[in-house]
Amino acid sequence: VVARGRDAAPGAGATALIAIDWGTTAARAYRLDAQGAIIAERSELLGVQKVEARRFPAALSVLLDGAMPAEAPIIACGMIGSRQGWVEAPYVECPARFDVFAGALARVPEAALAIVPGLICRDADGVPDVMRGEETQILGALEEEAGRQCVVLPGTHSKWALVDDAAVSDFASFMTGELYAMLREHSILGRLAGAGDEAVAFERGVRLSLRAGRALTHDLFSARTLALTGELAPTGVADYLSGLLIGAEAVAARDWIERHASRDRAITLVGEAMLCQRYRRALAIAGVPSRIGPPDSAARGMWRIARHAGLVK
């Protein structure tokens, strides 16, 4: 159980919206005031896979500090709207504006809960891609609801999204984080890795992936070979792998962005602070400017969608 309270700002109003970022493992409930500012939050290991026998009402009651019915409208995003969740909120298709999400909210009548749908797109080869939860973070990360911008959510399955005038127009997923974890825990390369945090090894990996004509499944093997020849210390193996993988993602995503748009604006990075800094460094090496987006982007996104849906004024 992880709980984090915030002191109500002097003069903060009552709760106007309860917004829940409800994922696979954890759920985080935010209380927002009439200006959309966060008054309080509570996080529990009550993600969709952790709730036994679909006891979602009981889980919600815990998230609401036992206050059922709630004193304000409730909105949620993430895996709670998947087939394994409380009520399925079917994917909406790209491009999707705030009002599309607002119009496609799935309703859970017994809890007065509205769930944000996920997002689906297809690439030029007809291959589908999906997200669920990230669409809300992306919409929450926008500085303003106008213009073309790119939002990146690094993670287990990183998401790169293009946003036009507050509509997610296209996106692409990369399995970077999951591949890194697998290589660390289950490959011959992970067994070579000693503890260490080496910025130089990370940048070396990034730079190799950025070179023309490289292939990731070949380059990953170089972690072993460089360790064998003594050109890479065991303490650098993990960061070198991280650099190769994030570098490969940066190259592919840069090409993907350039097929779609000119890149006049900095990319907005949203997510865990250390990981965002790592992406920022890799993107800088690739010549792509980036900035760190606002915190609590899921809560911000739900606030915006709730306003478009008329749940709050």
Add this chain to the structure above:
Amino acid sequence: VVARGRDAAPGAGATALIAIDWGTTAARAYRLDAQGAIIAERSELLGVQKVEARRFPAALSVLLDGAMPAEAPIIACGMIGSRQGWVEAPYVECPARFDVFAGALARVPEAALAIVPGLICRDADGVPDVMRGEETQILGALEEEAGRQCVVLPGTHSKWALVDDAAVSDFASFMTGELYAMLREHSILGRLAGAGDEAVAFERGVRLSLRAGRALTHDLFSARTLALTGELAPTGVADYLSGLLIGAEAVAARDWIERHASRDRAITLVGEAMLCQRYRRALAIAGVPSRIGPPDSAARGMWRIARHAGLVK
């Protein structure tokens, strides 16, 4: 313990050479006659990692059916020559001809054993690559010791090698097999996979990887998305992943070959029969002709190196 005897051909001579393919997990000893034909073989789970406390003389005695000293010269290749093996046979540099291997054999005096060295090369970016054991299979797979050809050894760490007049001139490793095993056993994608063998799903994966501008870490995620939208049956997920990975290897390796040489000749595939057929299909889709190389390529390679070294006539 796996043992496989062969009936001596009528008129087959005495053992002229004992050749041992001595790897990490298993060791296979071949008895060859004066023409280099295999008279008998014996395989045991006595690989370098299986031999406790470096009891290599005892392991060798088992492989020789208890006959120590042996009645013929002994040569071995593979991890037995690594730092963790009996005696280290340092890597020789590309390009390396038969006579280079013959001149760089490491000797184990107490067993009259000669060990073939591994091979190291560097690419245009200065990144090293290594093999140990595969160099012998490559030399054994050659139909004749002249001309330019490409030999491919699919596997955990696939090897692509260019051979010029019986010299391995360059090579590249791809972690295809290890990535496939990890994805099957430890990823979200593996959990989606049902039992099945679907040639259509395999070819679909190959074709996607072959399309211009694709990125593997993105495309792997499509196994999940296609399964989610019902466009890929659970029984096809594993073969689709296999197709994506082998397709990505084929694209990268084809580019690598084209940077080095024209490809007038068919590629020779060496290794496990089912896997070679899978590569053959992927290469055919990529427009690259290939053929299946001879069996027992390690024994053939050791015979050739032994002749160059004067161990046999």
